[in-house]
Amino acid sequence: MKYIYGRGPVIEALKNEEVEKVYIGKNATGSIKKIIGMARDLKVPTVTSDNEKLEELAGTKNHQAVVALVSDFEYIELEELINKLEGKENAKIFILDKIEDPHNFGAIARSSNFFGVDAIIFPNRRASTVNDTVVKASAGAIYDIDVSKVTNISQAIEKLKDAGFWIYATDLEGEDIRSCDFSGKVAIIIGNEGKGVSKNVLKNSDKIITIPNFSDFDSLNASVAAAIVMYEMFR
Structure with missing residues (x-):
């Protein structure tokens, strides 16, 4: 179990039925009413809390008057993901090669959800995992996309190749993305910051x-680079 905060992330977590309890700030208004209604419909208990309690749970003052206790994030096994996408001719996956900043991870998840990327793959060592910062940075979009945590990126790539995916890695030198053919099953690799x-x-x-x-100036933030590639893929 862990705590997430912010109205957008909590709403997305409720949509995916990941929430065990919701803590609401006293006299909170606006979209809080929607959150209370969703929690009631799902029979998720809500607790009215003062600001100090919310700050304690969220670990920040930027909680937007709502904190939720959620189940541990559920990853999808790589084999299950490959089977799920077997019949999708234009499946798109982003592979994060040791992305360490959870804000970048969350921003990439948010862009992935916006553009229609099917899944994100990342390694279980020397990389950010899905935590409350990722959830917040993704505005809750992390709950709407398949995420697979693998032991070895190179081995995962070989399995994707066997499943018919083309593997494209981003680098400072390579083919201009404007002339690339992104049709068919494609996995894009975004490197460490x-x-x-x-x-x-x-x-x-x-x-x-x-x-x-x-x-x-020859470098971009990892999440910005990912979003640019996504735009080029889907335009």
Whole structure:
């Protein structure tokens, strides 16, 4: 069990029936009424709490007058994900290669949900996991997308290849994304914030792609880069 906070994330968690209890700030208004109604319909208990209690549970003052106790996040096994997408000819997956900042993870999940990405894959070591910061940064969108946590990215790539996926890795040097063919089953790799995609993962990729820049500044935030690639894939 863990606590999440913020109106958007709590609403999404309620939609996915992940919530065990909701703590509501005294005299809270606006979309709080929607949250109370959703909780009532799902028979989720609500507790009226003062601001100090909400800050204690959320670990921040930026709780928007609502905190929820939620079940541990449920990941999907890679094999189950592959089977689920077997019949989808244009399935799209994003692989996060050691993304460490939970804000980046959450922002990528939010963009993935917006553009219609089918799933996110990430390693279980030296990477951010799904926590309350990821939930908040994703505005709750993390609950609406399949997320698979794997032991080894390179092994996961081989399994995806066997399932018919083309693997594209992002890097500073590669084919311009504007000329790439993203049709069919495609998995895009977004690298670590400082080191980029690891060498072994680059070697296992079918193609290396790059976002063209128009200045002397040669790097983008990982979540921004992911969103740009998503736009190009789906436009």
